[in-house]
Amino acid sequence: MRIGKTIKIGIIDDNPLIIKSLDFALSSFDKPDFSVLFTLNSLTELGRLKNAIYEPDVIICDINMPKTTGIKGLQLLKKRFPNCMIIIHSDADDKFTIIEAIHAGAHGYMRKGLNNQELFYAILNVVEGCLYISPILTKKIFEIIEFQTYHYGALTPRESQIVDGITKGLSYKMIGFKLNISINTVREHIKRIYKKLNINSKGELLSMDKSINYAIA
CATH class of the missing domain: 1.10.10.10 (Winged helix-like DNA-binding domain superfamily/Winged helix DNA-binding domain)
Known part of the structure; x- marks a missing residue:
């Protein structure tokens, strides 16, 4: 994707304050422009996004929400938006959850409470085809590899x-x-x-x- 164009964003989170915070942060950037196409409080609301205008470039989504959550939620998103980049935005920082989410198709994993600069950087990375994991979480990935491969050895x-x-x-x-x-x-x-x-x-x-x-x- 050419970064100069407007990047279309979808936000899914059951916390209205998180949605408002992300929406406000995205509106503060001007190069490139971010356009929030929709916000949802649950993955069960995906059914109402049937119009072709609701085709985001990036979806920022919590992984733990009522009714439909986790890997099942990722599968629903990938089915509805096969060409969209998905960034998990969550309080869940368990190493198994992070690894499983990436393996299931998430293009990024950010911890809630990140600053605006990291949000900007994460979106640009996944739009350019790179995997993004918050630096504070990357250490957990290496810990599980080092610990478990040592014991297997x-x-x-x-x-x-x-x-x-x-x-x-x-x-x-x-x-x-x-x-x-x-x-x-x-x-x-x-x-x-x-x-x-x-x-x-x-x-x-x-x-x-x-x-x-x-x-x-």
């Missing part, structure tokens, strides 16, 4: 094979069959794996594996 080759089987959806019995070990041996390995990774369940293991893959993809 502590696994033995056999333990890594078992983790691979679990992440592929294999049962303990099937893992044992493939590795030519008993199901009780598989369970003993899993106990040691959980201890090394500082987790307590299969769900945590799958979440950890997914987060690392998201972060390095």
Whole structure:
């Protein structure tokens, strides 16, 4: 997109004060111009934007709102506006949420309370095709990569094979069959794996594996 033209913006947030603050900040810039096409209090209001005039270049959206939220909300936005850049603007700064949102198609992730200059910079970055994450949040991404890859590195080759089987959806019995070990041996390995990774369940293991893959993809 040529930056010299007006950049059309959509804002979605269930907090009227946030919407007002963003609208006011965007109106203070003149190069380039920002035009707020619409503001919504919920993703459930997307249905009323059927006219072709409601085709923004960028949508600034909270990820935690009533009824439709999170990754499901991102999917709805991408379906309705396939050519639009989506910037998540949220208080949620959990590292898993950030990584998952980017992997699901968000082009930027900003923490609420940012200054006007960062807002301006984030919009220009995503419009030019770059990924933008608030600097204060970028550190969290590297922390999860460093912490979890370190712990994965502590696994033995056999333990890594078992983790691979679990992440592929294999049962303990099937893992044992493939590795030519008993199901009780598989369970003993899993106990040691959980201890090394500082987790307590299969769900945590799958979440950890997914987060690392998201972060390095």
